Amino acid sequence: MSATAPAMPAPAEPAPLARLREVTKRYGPLAALDRFSLTLRRGEVTALLGPNGAGKTTAVRLLLGLTRPDAGTAEVLGRNPRSSAARTAIGAMLQVANAPDSLSVREQIELFRSYYPRPLATAELLNRTGLAALEHRRFGTLSGGQRQRVLFALAICGDPEVVFLDEPTVGLDIQTRRQVWSEIRALAAAGKAVLLTTHYLEEADALAHRIVLIERGRVARTGTPHEIKHSIATRRIRCRTRLTAAALRELPTVTGVEADRDGVVIYAHEPQRVLRAMLPLDETLSDLEVSAASLEDAFLALTHTR
Amino acid sequence: MIEAVLTAKPRGPGAARLHAALKELEYEFIRLMRTRAYSLSVLGFPLMFYLLFGIGQRSSAAAQYVIAGYSCFGLGSACLFGIGLGIAFERAQGWLELKWASPMPRLVYLAAKMAASAAFALIVMGLLIGLGVTAGSAHVSLTQAAELAAILLVGSIPFTALGLLVALIVPPKAAAGLINLVYIPLSFASGFWMPVRMLPQWLQAIAPALPTYHLGRLALGVFGLASGAHALEHWLVLAGFTVLMFAAAWITFVRSEAKSP
Numbered sequence: 001m002s003a004t005a006p007a008m009p010a011p012a013e014p015a016p017l018a019r020l021r022e023v024t025k026r027y028g029p030l031a032a033l034d035r036f037s038l039t040l041r042r043g044e045v046t047a048l049l050g051p052n053g054a055g056k057t058t059a060v061r062l063l064l065g066l067t068r069p070d071a072g073t074a075e076v077l078g079r080n081p082r083s084s085a086a087r088t089a090i091g092a093m094l095q096v097a098n099a100p101d102s103l104s105v106r107e108q109i110e111l112f113r114s115y116y117p118r119p120l121a122t123a124e125l126l127n128r129t130g131l132a133a134l135e136h137r138r139f140g141t142l143s144g145g146q147r148q149r150v151l152f153a154l155a156i157c158g159d160p161e162v163v164f165l166d167e168p169t170v171g172l173d174i175q176t177r178r179q180v181w182s183e184i185r186a187l188a189a190a191g192k193a194v195l196l197t198t199h200y201l202e203e204a205d206a207l208a209h210r211i212v213l214i215e216r217g218r219v220a221r222t223g224t225p226h227e228i229k230h231s232i233a234t235r236r237i238r239c240r241t242r243l244t245a246a247a248l249r250e251l252p253t254v255t256g257v258e259a260d261r262d263g264v265v266i267y268a269h270e271p272q273r274v275l276r277a278m279l280p281l282d283e284t285l286s287d288l289e290v291s292a293a294s295l296e297d298a299f300l301a302l303t304h305t306r
Numbered sequence: 307m308i309e310a311v312l313t314a315k316p317r318g319p320g321a322a323r324l325h326a327a328l329k330e331l332e333y334e335f336i337r338l339m340r341t342r343a344y345s346l347s348v349l350g351f352p353l354m355f356y357l358l359f360g361i362g363q364r365s366s367a368a369a370q371y372v373i374a375g376y377s378c379f380g381l382g383s384a385c386l387f388g389i390g391l392g393i394a395f396e397r398a399q400g401w402l403e404l405k406w407a408s409p410m411p412r413l414v415y416l417a418a419k420m421a422a423s424a425a426f427a428l429i430v431m432g433l434l435i436g437l438g439v440t441a442g443s444a445h446v447s448l449t450q451a452a453e454l455a456a457i458l459l460v461g462s463i464p465f466t467a468l469g470l471l472v473a474l475i476v477p478p479k480a481a482a483g484l485i486n487l488v489y490i491p492l493s494f495a496s497g498f499w500m501p502v503r504m505l506p507q508w509l510q511a512i513a514p515a516l517p518t519y520h521l522g523r524l525a526l527g528v529f530g531l532a533s534g535a536h537a538l539e540h541w542l543v544l545a546g547f548t549v550l551m552f553a554a555a556w557i558t559f560v561r562s563e564a565k566s567p
Binding site: 066067087090091092095097099102103164 | 322325326329330333336337340341396398399400401403404406407408409410563
C-alpha cells in the first residue's frame, strides 16, 4: 500500500476530545456493545473497523447522544453528548437514504450552518467540497457521489471539534473518494478528532492514525495500521505443493491455509520455520512467494470471518 | 428575508436560537411549497370544494359555514400531511437522525413544522375568504377573519400532536393513504363539509367525541353559526386531546428509541 502511505503518526497522547468508557448497550438480550472503550484525540483520525453488526453504529450513536448507554459513560469535551455545549462541538455524516429533496445544496448548507454558533462561510464550504457549481441544484437531482459531498459539507459546516464520518466514501468513484480522503486528512491536520467507520480496509490504512477493531461489541485489537498488521505477525506464503491442507496446518506457527487457484496460501507467524519443515517433505515445492499480509488479511484473520 | 431582520453578527444564545428557529421555519415553508403533491392538494382541495359547493350558496350564513368548515379542513390536511407525512419520511430516510445529531434545538424542529403548516392553513383561509367575499355571497368582517385565524393557529397544536403520533406509528410508505383514510371521514363526521344535524343519526351521536368536531364548532362560532355548548368546553376537549396525543407520541418514541439498534 505504498501508494497510499499511512498518515503520519500523531504526536504522543494528544488531549482526548471524546470517549466511551466501559460502555455496555443492550437491545433486548443482545449486547451491541460490551464494556467497550474508545478515545478520540485531537488531531487524530480513528478508524472503527469491524464486520456488520459488530457495534460500530451503536458506538457512533452513543457519542452523538442519539442513544444512552446502559452502563459506562459517553463524553464529548468532558460533557454529556446530549448537552448543548457538546452538540455544538460535533459534526456528523451519517448514512442517509435521502434528504428533503426540494431544498437546494446552498439552502441545505445554510440551514445546518444556522445550528452552530461559529459556522464556516458558505462559500468556503462549497469550494472545499467541490459543490460550488452545484449550489443551486435541488438535492433530489444530485448523483450519489454529489449527495455524499453535501452530507460531508453538513458535517463540517459548524467547524466542529469532533467529526463523525459513518462510511463517508460509500458509493463514491475513485477520484471523489481521494478528494474526501484529503479533506479528512485536512480535518485532522486542523486539530479535529475524527472518527471514521468504514468497510474499506484500504481507507482505514490510508487515513487512520489508529485503528480500533471491533468484534461482537468488544475491542478485538487497537493500534496503528502498522501495529495491527504486525501484531499478528502474519506472513503469507504462496506456493505449489503436494502436501494436503491438513498436513500444512500441522506445521509450526501456521494460522491458516487456503486454496488459491492452482496453488495454496499459508498464513504463518514465522515463514522460515514453515519452509524449513516443508522442503524435506515435498521436493516438488515450487512457485514460492513470501509476503507480508495486507491489512485486509490481518483484519479477516482477527475477526475470524475467513 | 428573515436574515435581514437579524443582522447582528455576534449572536447571544437567545438570538442564536431565534435565528435557527426562523431559518428552520423559512426552509420548512419553502420545502412544503416546492413539494407540489403537498402545496397543490392542501391549497387546491378546499378551493375546489368551495367553487363546487360554496360559490352557489345564496345566503351569507351558508357561505360563511363553508368558509369556516373548509378552513378547518385545510388546517387538518396541512398539519397531517406536513407534519405526519413529513416526519414519517424524514425518519425513515435517516434524515431525522442526522438533524438530531446536529445542535438543532429539538423543539425547533417540531415548532417549525407546526408553524409552516399553520401558515398554509392561513393561506387557505385567506383564499376562501377572498373568494367568498368577491365571487360569493359571504360577509366576513376583519374581526371575524382575525378571530378565525387565531382559532386556526391555536387549532394547529392538536393537529400537530396527532400528526406527530401518526408519524411515529404509521409505516411511512402507507402514511399518505392512511391519513386520507382516517382524515376524510373524520372531517366529514365533524361537520367540516355540512352541518352535523344533516348527518345520519348515528354519526351525530359520535361527532361530539371527535376533537375535530370541537374545532369546527369554534370556527363556526366566529360567525354565530354554532349553538349549544360554551366555547370553553370545546377548548378543554381540544386541550385534553392534545395532551393525550403528545403523551402517546412520547411513549411511542421512547419505546422505539430503546429498540432501534
